[in-house]
Amino acid sequence: MCTYLTKKIKLDGAAKGASGWFTVSDGAVYVDHPFHACHEHTLNIDFTNPGEGPSARVAVELTEEAALALIEAIQTALAAAPPGLASASGPRAAS
Amino acid sequence: MNDAIWAGTVALTGHEGAELEAYLARPLSDTPRGGVVVIHHMPGYDAANKEIVRTFAVNGYAAVCPNLYSREGAGVSPDDQAAAARAKGGVPDEQLVGDVAGSAAYLNGLDHANGKIGVIGFCSGGRQSFLAACSLQIDAAVDCYGAFVVNEPPAEMSMKVTSLISKAGDLSAPLLGLFGADDSFPGPEEVGVLSAELDKLGKEHEFHSYPDAGHAFFAVDRPSYRPAAAVDGWKKILDFYGRHLSA
Numbered sequence: 107m108c109t110y111l112t113k114k115i116k117l118d119g120a121a122k123g124a125s126g127w128f129t130v131s132d133g134a135v136y137v138d139h140p141f142h143a144c145h146e147h148t149l150n151i152d153f154t155n156p157g158e159g160p161s162a163r164v165a166v167e168l169t170e171e172a173a174l175a176l177i178e179a180i181q182t183a184l185a186a187a188p189p190g191l192a193s194a195s196g197p198r199a200a201s
Numbered sequence: 202m203n204d205a206i207w208a209g210t211v212a213l214t215g216h217e218g219a220e221l222e223a224y225l226a227r228p229l230s231d232t233p234r235g236g237v238v239v240i241h242h243m244p245g246y247d248a249a250n251k252e253i254v255r256t257f258a259v260n261g262y263a264a265v266c267p268n269l270y271s272r273e274g275a276g277v278s279p280d281d282q283a284a285a286a287r288a289k290g291g292v293p294d295e296q297l298v299g300d301v302a303g304s305a306a307y308l309n310g311l312d313h314a315n316g317k318i319g320v321i322g323f324c325s326g327g328r329q330s331f332l333a334a335c336s337l338q339i340d341a342a343v344d345c346y347g348a349f350v351v352n353e354p355p356a357e358m359s360m361k362v363t364s365l366i367s368k369a370g371d372l373s374a375p376l377l378g379l380f381g382a383d384d385s386f387p388g389p390e391e392v393g394v395l396s397a398e399l400d401k402l403g404k405e406h407e408f409h410s411y412p413d414a415g416h417a418f419f420a421v422d423r424p425s426y427r428p429a430a431a432v433d434g435w436k437k438i439l440d441f442y443g444r445h446l447s448a
Contacts, residue, residue, distance in 0.1 A: 111355075112287050112288065112290075114288060132288070134284065134287065134288050136287070138243065138244060139242065139243070139244045139324075139417070139423070140244070141244055141245070141247070141280040141283070142280075144423075144424070145424065146416075146423055146424050146425045152284045152288070154284070154288070156285070156288070159274060159277065160274055160277045160281040160282055160284065160285035161274075161277050161278070161281050163281050163285075165280065165281075165284065
């Protein structure tokens with residue numbers, strides 16, 4: 107099926123797309139038919155900057171297992187770093 | 202027999218005068234012919250849809266698939282256009298109807314057009330094919346596994362999509378519905394409710410549900426492809442259009 111649910115989020119970072127690096131301001135997460143991956147459905151993530159037009163996009167299409175593994179890897183990597191090290195407001199002072 | 206075709210990208214005028222990119226295929230013969238508007242699925246305007254357009258031309262129709270996401274910018278790749286359109290909530294129903302109307306007018310303006318128009322759509326396009334046939338004067342409509350024609354989408358889906366069952370009384374054309382018995386969107390119960398409603402309204406329709414097939418069984422480039430269902434489905438589509446789109 108074409109699922110119509112799109113979870114949109116505000117993001118803050120950068121990504122390298124077809125025409126080089128751009129500032130990432132938005133993201134979209136949804137389960138649907140992939141454009142390229144050879145699976146019937148995938149978890150798709152778009153890293154975008156609508157202000158720079160539709161081509162400012164990095165797209166990934168992951169299986170459910172891969173998506174869950176990615177979440178775990180992100181959480182592990184963040185947990186291994188000092189709190190706030192990658193925060194937009196800088197590292198938090200140790201309490 | 203002259204089975205040569207022309208196929209390529211054209212521009213046509215859609216809803217509210219918007220210029221749309223579209224893929225056209227038509228026979229080179231001068232035999233009068235019907236036109237078919239192909240409505241692509243939600244992931245967008247892609248190679249598989251263009252192949253479907255060419256298949257109709259090989260079988261004697263002028264067919265066009267408008268890029269419903271053309272408004273996301275010329276020169277933008279179709280997958281990026283699709284992502285941008287999705288992030289904005291998808292294609293509004295009113296805009297879809299206008300784009301199909303523009304596509305039908307374009308086909309009717311081609312040489313050798315006989316004035317008959319069919320619509321066909323797959324997946325989300327199946328729902329939109331039904332919508333177009335309830336909103337415009339169409340001669341034959343095909344719905345390939347369109348969900349949310351009867352049932353409302355789950356509440357957490359934030360897209361501009363609603364049930365179309367209240368429009369069924371306005372269906373202007375015979376409807377061919379092709380479904381997978383193992384599909385959940387639409388599931389067999391939803392298909393049954395639509396069939397019963399059309400029976401009640403006296404609307405001509407012909408539904409087929411294929412065993413051992415789920416959603417997207419026509420998609421030759423996806424694991425959901427089911428050759429037996431797809432081969433028979435194509436036969437039914439061409440037979441249906443043969444009966445309803447000849448002059």
